Amino acid sequence: MTDYFQPHSCKEALSALKQNPGCTIVAGGTDVLTDHYKKNEEFDRILDLGKVTELKKIKEEETEISIGAGVTFRMLESDDIVEKYLPLLSHAASVVGSPQIRSKGTIGGNLCNANPAADTVPALIALRAVLVLSSESQERRVPAEAFITGRGQTILENDELLTRIIVKKPSDHVICRFEKVGRRNALAIARISIALNMETDGSVMKALHLAIGAVSSKPFDFQCICGRAEGCSLKAFDPEAIVGPVTEEVKKSTEGRNSAEYKVPVLRDLLRRMLQSVICEAEKEES
């Protein structure tokens, strides 16, 4: 009997997890191994999900895109379906770590590791993604914004695995932006990441979703503030109506941190620029 479990199906994986609560779950392994070196501890039991092929599929359904939790960043950045329907996610995946990290790291790992600077998480929140959490006895669906509860903390129960991420196919009038500020281009941990997703009907803003990473212990979802912009005509929309309150919220959450002096003004200017850019693109499409 070994302590290294390498299931080939979700069913086997969930059964192994049920029998071995607290084992180390490895998808790509890029975060787990980095943490392991830092803690310098021996592994006790490992559940390696790398051979579960059903977790590595991207499927286009009639109204939604289903992404297996084991899909790598490399697959996300190069997949035609993701590029066509979810360019925000493609973009976010393409700026993760390095080519070597993107070859192995997975979208499910990015979510479950719950690092506040995770690149794909703000994109998934802005896309209003739904996560499928499976156990042997049940399957439940939770919105991406409710999954992470703090640094390294999620709502996953001991016997649950994140198995799929579901994103609705967008309408024709969706404009997205993703920006990451890091200390350098490659291999940088985000200092700030902003995901913006705007849906219009041509002249009126139907929905605006904004999520910001790396400015608090979990990614920030600004649904309350962005909700106020819904129904607003694009011509009358003033980006400051969003930029001001969002900056205030981030200011509060970063208060007392050395990084606040840098992050708050950078965030304010970057967000303003992103909003101006999506409005400009929407107006161009309209004319």
Next chain:
Amino acid sequence: MEEIKITFTLNGRVRSVDADPSMTLLDLLRDKLNMTGTKRSCGIGECGACTVILDGEAVNSCLTLAGQIEGSEVFTIEGLAHDGELDAVQKAFLEEHAVQCGFCTPGMIMSAKALLLKNPHPDREEIRRAMSGNLCRCTGYDAILNAVDHAAHVKNNS
């Protein structure tokens, strides 16, 4: 952790090794199989010195568990030369003087090889991006990028 049998293809040859599945692929290669061409440096996936090709993709062997390579195909720097003749990428690194202290070179070459296997005609930006996970502390980056460019042209003309 207790050893298990791990079967994989290494540089084109099927290998079965008894190993602790929680050890890294880097340790498996260097300490168990005595293949020391793959270099150990940062150990946390930041420098790229330990890059190998796993199922066609460049990966950090320091962030890969030995157990994860079961049934997979691994290529290391030792697998590039054939019948004593260096691979086009290795030759290009020599011709472009893309080696200073040489410690990052095996990782650089494996990243370049992974790129050229997928994309035989990369432009300069694609080369920069593919090599962005490999650090050279001698800072000879221009020569390294020139070497990858050179290898692509040689391959395309041969």
